[in-house]
Amino acid sequence: MLIPVRLRTKLSLAIAAVVAVTGTTLGFAVHEVTLHNRLDQTRSEVDARLTVAARSYLDTGTPTVDSALDDPAVPAPLDAAARAGQRATFLDMSTSTVWAATSVGGRTLSVHDSLAATFAAVDGLDRTLLVAGVGAVAGSSVLGVVVANGLSRRLRRTADIARAVAAGDLDARVGDPAAHRWRGGRGDGSTERDRGRIFRRRDEAAELAGALDGMAAALQDRLEAERRVAADVAHELRTPVAGLVTAAELLPDERAVELVRDRVSLLRGLVEDLLEVSRLDAAAETAELDVIDVGELARHCLRGVADVTVHGSPEDAVAVLTDPRRVERIVSNLVANSRIHGHPPIELHIQGRSLIVRDHGPGYPEFLLSEGPRRFRTGDPERGHGHGLGLTIASGQAAVLGADLTFANAADGGAQATLTLPPAEF
Template sequence: MVLAFVAVAMVTATAASAAGYAAARASLVEETQRRAVETVRDQVTRLAPETAYPPDQQALDRLRTSLGPDAMVTFEGLTSASGSTLGLITDDLRARVARDDGFAVQRVADDAGPRLVLGTPVLLTDVDGSRRDSGVDVYVVHDLAGTEAQLDRWTRVVVLTIAGALPLAVALALVVSRSVLRPVQRLAHSATELAEGNLGVRLTPSGRDELADLVATFNDTAAALERSVGELRRREAEARRFVADVSHELRTPIMALTSIIEVLRADAAGRSDQDLELATMAVDRTRRLARLAEDLLELSRLDAGVGDLRPEHVDVVHVVTGTVRTRGWADVAVAAAGPVPARVDVRRVDLVVANLVGNALRHGAPPVVVEVRAEPDHVVVGVTDHGPGLPAGTDPELLFGRFAKGDPSRTSSDGSGLGLAIARVNARLHGGDVTAHDDPGGGARFELRLPRRPEVSADREDDREDDDAPA
């Protein structure tokens, strides 16, 4: 806006100054030419009666001397001339003087500057009042240096006027932009704050123009959004608290139920095959229910922000190998070129790897390969199975949703649908992430990428050191 305002102001000032200069220049040149013509006409009118006709050379010399330093008088074959500018009298001007009875005017220029060349025949008045050509032609060269100097002064005035208009235009543009654009900037800044989550931002409207109406609309929108988001957050908090409470309350009875059903299964071993099958199915379903309660409780803790990292310097290969060995996965192989030292939370890395490998065993096909490798700034743990790969047409990001099913046609599975969501939350808690894609060699591949030195706030580190210090 400032640039546009300055541009319009400068164009307007330049156009107005140029138009004024052109008009003044034309008027000055015309006035100078008129005065020169009148001066020569008066001189010729005054000197013509004093000249004898036909004139001789001496008469022509006297007439030329009376006309000025740069003049020439001709009569048939006689010529009287003086001055260094007579070469400016062109043949065209001579022809016009010979053809017409009035003044012939021509503006020319030489190295010394512009000149005005005047030519006129000397007319005689008879007794009856008629006028006739005497045969004497007069040429006068008038110097326009004074006029040119005046035009140069005007040019400097015009240039200075335009140059002086520039800072004035800038100052006016800044004043206008401050009054017009500053409210828009405040509105844009407030909209940015609103987008970043500051729902309490408000503006004070001023005036009664369209901007004031826009500010009022913004405030109403922000207030409505704050109420809506507040209600959603309240309901979300209640839902999370409900899930956490339910999960916590279910843990003890589910554990007790699991123990009881396992006893019943042991007792059913001496009964019929049908009783043993039903008892085994009840144990599997109860264990799945227990895992679901544990997963829900873990997610509720992470959602509540109580999940805290406790990083330590370890060999990630050793952590992954321990995860596989502890769970007794015989169809899982760990591949690593050597130790991969990093600073991670061992419990959370174990949980992530266990969820990824468990997902590969449930939805893929053995063997499952867990590759651990080190990059300059990251640790990468890749879990690859030899199954059919990711479901066709499925966005890999959807697999990390809560209660997501890799194959919608499967109404049930051994998993809770929360494993990948928990894995991603724990990875991002480290500052890393989990991604999924089809492996070029077949099967699905899930990659855990963690920074080798995750950032941990100094106060948390000090707190852990205090907790670990001997009493």
């Protein structure tokens, strides 16, 4: 099983690992350099003592206190080098001793010293480096957690706002202070002030937040412009269409006239639907809430409708807080969609606070189930024709009511829309 690792954890571990590797490498280098320097210094000191001892022996014929002639403890390689006329030093790591020897009068004069003090000093340095390294790793880990938490928090907020915008909340903004401080100037680094602001504040997370806010603002402006165009067009069409309806009613009763009246009626309905969609998009609709029984509400919605079968016992119905006129609009649109795109029988099921409208046709298209209703998009050709505003209006009216409208395909076939209304104590 794979366990996801958050970005802040990765950053914290990466910073700690980099500091640990760097500290280890630096500590090893310092250890080696210090050890070699101390060993070289000790060898130089022993060699200097050998020089003094050799001069004293040549002057007095007697070795000094810290020197010896033909010492059997002299390492064999050093003794051989001295007898060959060489002056040399030797590190005996097995006994932690440094030797220096030379030949005087055919005999080997030697001086030696312990390396214990040198090794003790290097060990002390190693302990200091270890403590400093552990402290550096701990401090960098804390710093990494602080930095990573801040970055992760900003990125999570940006992701949340992106999801909110994708869900339709175009007013959502990241509002990252770092993103807006540097955006306050010209932002091109043309002035000292701008260059300082960019250097201090502009990072990748701020750029991402600023880009997302800019995208949301541009999308909101574009959609608002489209909504205004649709509303203006529908409003301008309303008067001439009303005139067409009136003129069509004055025509004599003939077959061709009936076709004209039918087309004019459809055009009028389309204009009214466009105006309603525009009002819903502009959040200009308010519900007139009232407490009503779901069973009575269902009967109210189906007045004069003969091709819809109602299922549900009246005693199972509950009281809800809603606007009956808007519920009727929603149910009528769902039923009309089933008539156009589905197959009979069309059924209305009452289940608690829910009204379920279903048919036995090909069902809703996949895009509608995953993305929701889209205006002027009706799906596959086998689902019939239409302008795609009915379900859009139904979803908008449900949002005004605070109700939940979901779309699904029934297991045994057919489209199924479920409208769940708020309870009476809402």
